[in-house]
Amino acid sequence: MRRSVVSRRGFRSLAVGLAGLSSLVFGTATAHADPEQPDAEPATAYVEGIDEVTDQHWTVRVYSPAMNTVIPLDVLRPADPSEPRPVVYALGGAGVGVIDGTGWMESSDIAEFFSDKNVNVVIPATGNFSYFTDWDLDDPVLGRNQWQTFLLEELPPVVDELLDTDGKQSIIGMSMSAGSALDLAIRSGDLYSGVASLSGCVRTSDPVGQLYVRLVVERRGKGDVESMWGPADGSALGRARRLPQCGRLARQGLVPVEPQRSARRVRRPRSGTRGG
Numbered sequence: 001m002r003r004s005v006v007s008r009r010g011f012r013s014l015a016v017g018l019a020g021l022s023s024l025v026f027g028t029a030t031a032h033a034d035p036e037q038p039d040a041e042p043a044t045a046y047v048e049g050i051d052e053v054t055d056q057h058w059t060v061r062v063y064s065p066a067m068n069t070v071i072p073l074d075v076l077r078p079a080d081p082s083e084p085r086p087v088v089y090a091l092g093g094a095g096v097g098v099i100d101g102t103g104w105m106e107s108s109d110i111a112e113f114f115s116d117k118n119v120n121v122v123i124p125a126t127g128n129f130s131y132f133t134d135w136d137l138d139d140p141v142l143g144r145n146q147w148q149t150f151l152l153e154e155l156p157p158v159v160d161e162l163l164d165t166d167g168k169q170s171i172i173g174m175s176m177s178a179g180s181a182l183d184l185a186i187r188s189g190d191l192y193s194g195v196a197s198l199s200g201c202v203r204t205s206d207p208v209g210q211l212y213v214r215l216v217v218e219r220r221g222k223g224d225v226e227s228m229w230g231p232a233d234g235s236a237l238g239r240a241r242r243l244p245q246c247g248r249l250a251r252q253g254l255v256p257v258e259p260q261r262s263a264r265r266v267r268r269p270r271s272g273t274r275g276g
Contacts (some may be wrong), residue, residue: 010057045154047162059125060162064154066146071155072097074105074120075163076114086168087159088192089118089151091177094216097126102175120163122155129221131213132173132180135228142223147180152188170194177215178202 048061048070058075061119088109093102104110106124114121124132132147139145155170171192173181178200185195203209217225 038150045150045158047158057111062155062158064146064150066149066154067144069144071150072125074121074123074125076111076123077163078118079112079116080118080225081164084164084166085118085120086154086170087122087163087165088114088194089169090121090123091132091171091173091181092124092127093177094220095128096124098128100219102128104174120159120165122159127177129176129217130216131228132177132184133228136230137227139223139227142217142221142227145228148184148187150180151184152191156191168193170196172196172198173200174198175200 004208042063043065044061047063050061051059053059056077056079058077059071060075061070062073063070090104092104095102097103101107103125105125107176110121110123127145127147129142130145130147132151133145134148135145151171159165160167169192171181171184172189172195173179175198179199179202181195182197182202185192201209201212204213214225215229217223217228
């Protein structure tokens with residue numbers, strides 16, 4: 001089943017056309033109107049389209065003003081959507097969207113795991129080699145990455161309205177995004193009620209951590225790590241985001257714990273190094 005959603009840009013163009021027609025009919029148009037200017041993108045995020053793959057699996061496209069692009073999302077719906085449910089945001093590995101086996105949908109049984117649970121799961125289907133952070137500069141290869149702004153400010157209101165959520169949100173990250181999930185939780189204030197970090201290297205402030213970041217961004221992604229956080233010896237890379245501060249998580253009531261062993265759980269990616 002496919003659900004069609006008309007973009008706000010289309011409605012805006014229609015409104016401009018009707019306004020012009022009205023001015024002509026009622027005699028308010030001038031002979032020297034300004035040349036038509038292309039529509040500017042709106043300052044708020046919006047849903048551009050939805051495909052319902054199954055009743056429980058949707059693909060959703062959300063426009064991000066911060067990145068001036070449409071972000072594709074896999075959305076897993078609750079087993080019982082008859083009342084508002086919480087949301088879990090799940091961030092993928094380094095090559096998500098461009099390398100097979102580095103995202104949640106293709107490298108784990110996340111869809112099966114959540115199929116009988118009453119929770120919405122929102123999974124960005126892109127974000128490759130970005131560390132899901134706000135970059136200082138647009139990168140010649142990896143483009144514009146403003147993921148912190150998108151995930152903390154732009155996307156949650158859109159998701160809450162689209163999925164009729166109960167306002168409770170958590171975030172998980174794996175491999176490249178394991179530290180990103182912790183960092184986003186630290187920077188989110190009280191946005192998240194839970195956070196999980198799986199199979200990743202969260203240290204980015206010491207030489208080993210910086211080398212790992214360079215391997216992901218530069219060797220694998222062909223980008224420039226200085227576009228992300230600035231020079232390694234500069235103040236930008238010295239920001240607190242380099243090393244998730246678990247003390248803040250504790251003060252926010254989000255205390256990292258070891259995952260409980262169980263007979264049934266989300267399978268880890270097939271290769272931690274492959275996921276980045």
